[in-house]
Amino acid sequence: MTGNNTNKVKDPLLHIIKRGSIVWWKSALIRVVAILIALVVVALITLVITGQNPIEMYKAMIDGAIGNELRIWNLLQDTALLLVVGLALTLSFKMRFWNIGGQGQIIMGAIAATACMKFLPGKVPDFALYLIMIASALIAGAIWALVPGLFKAFLNTNETLFTLMMNYIALNFAAFLTFRWSKNSGNNVIGILNRKTHAGWFPDIGGEGFVGRSFLLNILIVFVMMLIVFVYLKYSKHGYEISVVGESEKTARYIGINVKKVIIRTVIISGAICGLAGLILVSGVHHTLTTDIEGGRGFTAIIVSWMAHFNPLYMALTSFLIVFLEKGAIQVASSPALNLDDNFANIVTGIIILFIIGCEFFINYKIVFRKRKGGAS
Amino acid sequence: MKKVLSVILMLAMVFSLCIALASCNSEDNKPQESQNPDQSAAPVESESKEEGQDEELKFGFIYLHDQNSTYDRNFMDGAKAACEKLGVTYLEKVPIPEGNECYEAAADLVNQGCSLIFADSFGHEEFLIQAAEEFPDVEFCHATGTQAHTEELPNFHNAFASIYEGRYLAGIAAGMKLNEMIENGDFTAEEAKIGYVGAYTYAEVISGYTSFFLGARSVCPTATMEVQFTGSWYDETAEKTAAETLIQRGCKLISQHADSMGAPTACEDAGVPDISYNGSTAEACPNTFIVSSRINWEPYFEYIIDCVKNGKDIDTDWTGTLETESVVLTEVNEKAAAEGTVEAIEEAKAKLQNGEINVFDVSTFTVTVTEDKNVNATVDDEGHLTGYQADVDTDEAFQGDTEVVKDGAFLESEYRSAPYFDIQIDGIELLNAMF
Numbered sequence: 113m114t115g116n117n118t119n120k121v122k123d124p125l126l127h128i129i130k131r132g133s134i135v136w137w138k139s140a141l142i143r144v145v146a147i148l149i150a151l152v153v154v155a156l157i158t159l160v161i162t163g164q165n166p167i168e169m170y171k172a173m174i175d176g177a178i179g180n181e182l183r184i185w186n187l188l189q190d191t192a193l194l195l196v197v198g199l200a201l202t203l204s205f206k207m208r209f210w211n212i213g214g215q216g217q218i219i220m221g222a223i224a225a226t227a228c229m230k231f232l233p234g235k236v237p238d239f240a241l242y243l244i245m246i247a248s249a250l251i252a253g254a255i256w257a258l259v260p261g262l263f264k265a266f267l268n269t270n271e272t273l274f275t276l277m278m279n280y281i282a283l284n285f286a287a288f289l290t291f292r293w294s295k296n297s298g299n300n301v302i303g304i305l306n307r308k309t310h311a312g313w314f315p316d317i318g319g320e321g322f323v324g325r326s327f328l329l330n331i332l333i334v335f336v337m338m339l340i341v342f343v344y345l346k347y348s349k350h351g352y353e354i355s356v357v358g359e360s361e362k363t364a365r366y367i368g369i370n371v372k373k374v375i376i377r378t379v380i381i382s383g384a385i386c387g388l389a390g391l392i393l394v395s396g397v398h399h400t401l402t403t404d405i406e407g408g409r410g411f412t413a414i415i416v417s418w419m420a421h422f423n424p425l426y427m428a429l430t431s432f433l434i435v436f437l438e439k440g441a442i443q444v445a446s447s448p449a450l451n452l453d454d455n456f457a458n459i460v461t462g463i464i465i466l467f468i469i470g471c472e473f474f475i476n477y478k479i480v481f482r483k484r485k486g487g488a489s
Numbered sequence: 490m491k492k493v494l495s496v497i498l499m500l501a502m503v504f505s506l507c508i509a510l511a512s513c514n515s516e517d518n519k520p521q522e523s524q525n526p527d528q529s530a531a532p533v534e535s536e537s538k539e540e541g542q543d544e545e546l547k548f549g550f551i552y553l554h555d556q557n558s559t560y561d562r563n564f565m566d567g568a569k570a571a572c573e574k575l576g577v578t579y580l581e582k583v584p585i586p587e588g589n590e591c592y593e594a595a596a597d598l599v600n601q602g603c604s605l606i607f608a609d610s611f612g613h614e615e616f617l618i619q620a621a622e623e624f625p626d627v628e629f630c631h632a633t634g635t636q637a638h639t640e641e642l643p644n645f646h647n648a649f650a651s652i653y654e655g656r657y658l659a660g661i662a663a664g665m666k667l668n669e670m671i672e673n674g675d676f677t678a679e680e681a682k683i684g685y686v687g688a689y690t691y692a693e694v695i696s697g698y699t700s701f702f703l704g705a706r707s708v709c710p711t712a713t714m715e716v717q718f719t720g721s722w723y724d725e726t727a728e729k730t731a732a733e734t735l736i737q738r739g740c741k742l743i744s745q746h747a748d749s750m751g752a753p754t755a756c757e758d759a760g761v762p763d764i765s766y767n768g769s770t771a772e773a774c775p776n777t778f779i780v781s782s783r784i785n786w787e788p789y790f791e792y793i794i795d796c797v798k799n800g801k802d803i804d805t806d807w808t809g810t811l812e813t814e815s816v817v818l819t820e821v822n823e824k825a826a827a828e829g830t831v832e833a834i835e836e837a838k839a840k841l842q843n844g845e846i847n848v849f850d851v852s853t854f855t856v857t858v859t860e861d862k863n864v865n866a867t868v869d870d871e872g873h874l875t876g877y878q879a880d881v882d883t884d885e886a887f888q889g890d891t892e893v894v895k896d897g898a899f900l901e902s903e904y905r906s907a908p909y910f911d912i913q914i915d916g917i918e919l920l921n922a923m924f
Contacts, residue, residue: 398589454555
């Protein structure tokens, strides 16, 4: 990049140089500045295109995300739901297995959990219901990832396309089941399962007066999962194998790692965690199956994982940021005084995320300006 | 470099200050902000009316999509108008999918002090019921739902309108147009075929196109109809393609039960007369738009606000009618409509209101019962309906549970507000099915 032929050729105005490493506070500063610039740009765009007061819009966003205790719990839960998918994908990504089938794996987990909630209550004792439900959701998600994983390991097929295609199968399977299991003929609504008995529902933590009672368990599960994945990737032998396979399959083979085994083992875990996300969505949140239950998390989590450089702890931050923006966007769309619709709110979210991703460039590279020698500019 | 950096830093600092101030304000101002609107509107009323016990009345609305969807827009317009008229604070949540998000939105609205909450989409119902159980002091109302009459929660209510009457009247305009074209020699009486773009093969749509067809046939006896389903409430491309397919198949007039401009646009392009839904499309389709029917929700919102204000019980199932002005037709586009359409509609409307005619009068249509078609129906030798077990109660069994044919008519919206007419009558051919 830097080039040695600077003597003869005209020196360009600026050089782009790859940074070796960067101090933590510098990278943090770059990110903060990027967000601030994004906010300024959004404010200008809002003002110019819509004529609305951007400060009012930001107020609405903040209010929507953390305006009261209920909203804060909601924010935390949705952060957890996005994070858990990010954790799953990160395991694959570290291995350079581009699993973009999170959507399908989540849906399969959700389908399995729903089937248990619908057909098992009354036939098996409560604790068995939970065990079967957890096991089947994890297995369902794992199988959905295992199929492309096997093909990748043995036939070296393209996992990106394969996992993507698996999404559509799962999605349409869910559509088929919402019709088949619907509560009233042909209306495509399964309805809340076991609303009276709460069979198969994750239990509340804390009493009636505690606002976070229905959210806390979901958040705790994901928090524990985050720590496990962090330790697994960073300190376990498996984690080491994953990163070696990701860096170079040949090196991995050379040092005696069974690459096929690592790929298969890792996609199973990755799929199972997506299945867990499906389980939480059904048993912990929605208590039913709908075709849009996955909520785009399988894809959004890709950004979460990349933005955090595949670090599970940073991913908590990136998920929080994205969910914060999403929650804010709903409040913006729901403020009649602002007269901004859902689409505009999503544009705002898009711009902010673009800046955050764009600033990675300045973290990885630094720009060196030509030394002034008396020329113009 | 230094200059650039300093400018950026300056901007950053200024902006972070703004944000900090803004976020502080948002905390401080919030309570005042939410009170201000009522205070400006309410004091006059609360003084003139009573001790201001309703001055804090807040009405929260949950919508599936934002205002770009004609379906949701129709609710929003009615809601804002009713709230403004009665001096109630209007709050909304949008876009809310048909999942637990609906329950969360309802809980959030309760948190903001709403004592009346309304959701507009079919799939919201279960989650609204969940909220209704948790917040017994708040009234929950739901459009198009089916479960209030079996759920027996005192604070959960369903509402719909007898839109089949509106469609029947729109059908009369269609029949008049067909007659005019036959008289002009555009095609023979036997070729008078109507095309209908439907969303799903579901009672609400079936009830709609059947009433439309019966209205048309009451004027043009040789009319037949073909229905093409799109499998979506809003899919502009699919609706446009469906309308074009129907036109190619020889349909002389198009109507729809789906929410986009797809079908009306296709008609305008092909020069085929069109009867739209949810509101006038005259502006975009000046040469082909005849008339449109829609549900006006304002009367319902005024009714429930009045109930909450005065401590009256809200009907478990409320069905708006022509009488309550819940079922309305847009202005007839004289340019496209046949002569005398306005008068014919007025005449039929009067007859519907005084009970002289009934949309689903069993003598006006015949039904073929086979092993897998119309299994819940019983018919006489001529094929006229004598009995029908409709699936009125929402339960595990997808079976008819209520006899709905009485005194020579199918009683639509009688046992619950949402439609349950799902019979395939003779003369209408379904080109596909979408669930």
